[in-house]
Amino acid sequence: GQNIDQPTEMTATEGAIVQINCTYQTSGFNGLFWYQQHAGEAPTFLSYNVLDGLEEKGRFSSFLSRSKGYSYLLLKELQMKDSASYLCAVMDSNYQLIWGAGTKLIIKP
Amino acid sequence: DGGITQSPKYLFRKEGQNVTLSCEQNLNHDAMYWYRQDPGQGLRLIYYSQIVNDFQKGDIAEGYSVSREKKESFPLTVTSAQKNPTAFYLCASSSPTGESQPQHFGDGTRLSIL
Numbered sequence: 001g002q003n004i005d006q007p008t009e010m011t012a013t014e015g016a017i018v019q020i021n022c023t024y025q026t027s028g029f030n031g032l033f034w035y036q037q038h039a040g041e042a043p044t045f046l047s048y049n050v051l052d053g054l055e056e057k058g059r060f061s062s063f064l065s066r067s068k069g070y071s072y073l074l075l076k077e078l079q080m081k082d083s084a085s086y087l088c089a090v091m092d093s094n095y096q097l098i099w100g101a102g103t104k105l106i107i108k109p
Numbered sequence: 110d111g112g113i114t115q116s117p118k119y120l121f122r123k124e125g126q127n128v129t130l131s132c133e134q135n136l137n138h139d140a141m142y143w144y145r146q147d148p149g150q151g152l153r154l155i156y157y158s159q160i161v162n163d164f165q166k167g168d169i170a171e172g173y174s175v176s177r178e179k180k181e182s183f184p185l186t187v188t189s190a191q192k193n194p195t196a197f198y199l200c201a202s203s204s205p206t207g208e209s210q211p212q213h214f215g216d217g218t219r220l221s222i223l
Binding site for chain 2: 050
């Protein structure tokens with residue numbers, strides 16, 4: 001079956017760095033997406049990786065290792081507004097998105 | 110501004126009643142999707158449509174129905190056969206399938222049972 005695993009919840013301090021991991025087993029691979037979702041709101045697109053390596057976008061970076069079925073989202077200089085759930089999703093061989101359950105990130109002052 | 114509009118934001122269903130959730134997009138996207146989100150779970154695909162007048166069942170289609178008569182619109186009906194409809198429903202759209210494009214989401218409809 002297809003499976004995506006993320007930690008359920010993480011806590012970090014304002015101004016610090018946090019890494020959210022995602023491991024996956026899917027039928028084929030056509031890219032991995034990270035989304036941010038604030039409570040009660042829609043998910044918003046953060047990043048996309050299809051090749052191995054690190055993609056950097058301001059305070060956010062995303063890494064992919066296809067051979068290990070592994071990705072992480074790195075958030076630097078954490079701000080209170082970064083408190084949200086972070087969803088990992090993999091596009092399978094049929095170009096369908098398979099979603100992880102999300103990681104709830106709590107930022108403390 | 111281009112985007113996806115879902116309505117209503119909140120909806121209440123009585124026993125034995127069908128309700129319809131609206132989803133409209135002006136992004137000129139071919140593909141549209143309906144997801145259900147329950148607390149502590151990932152998004153689960155209900156139905157998707159790659160082109161007008163065509164749609165496919167997702168992982169949890171039972172108790173739901175859709176139509177795709179116009180490119181811009183993809184309404185979802187939650188029928189009385191869906192015994193546990195309370196959830197957050199999200200509509201999304203993307204460029205044609207067969208491409209690794211991100212999906213863009215509406216603001217969601219929260220459905221509850223009266």
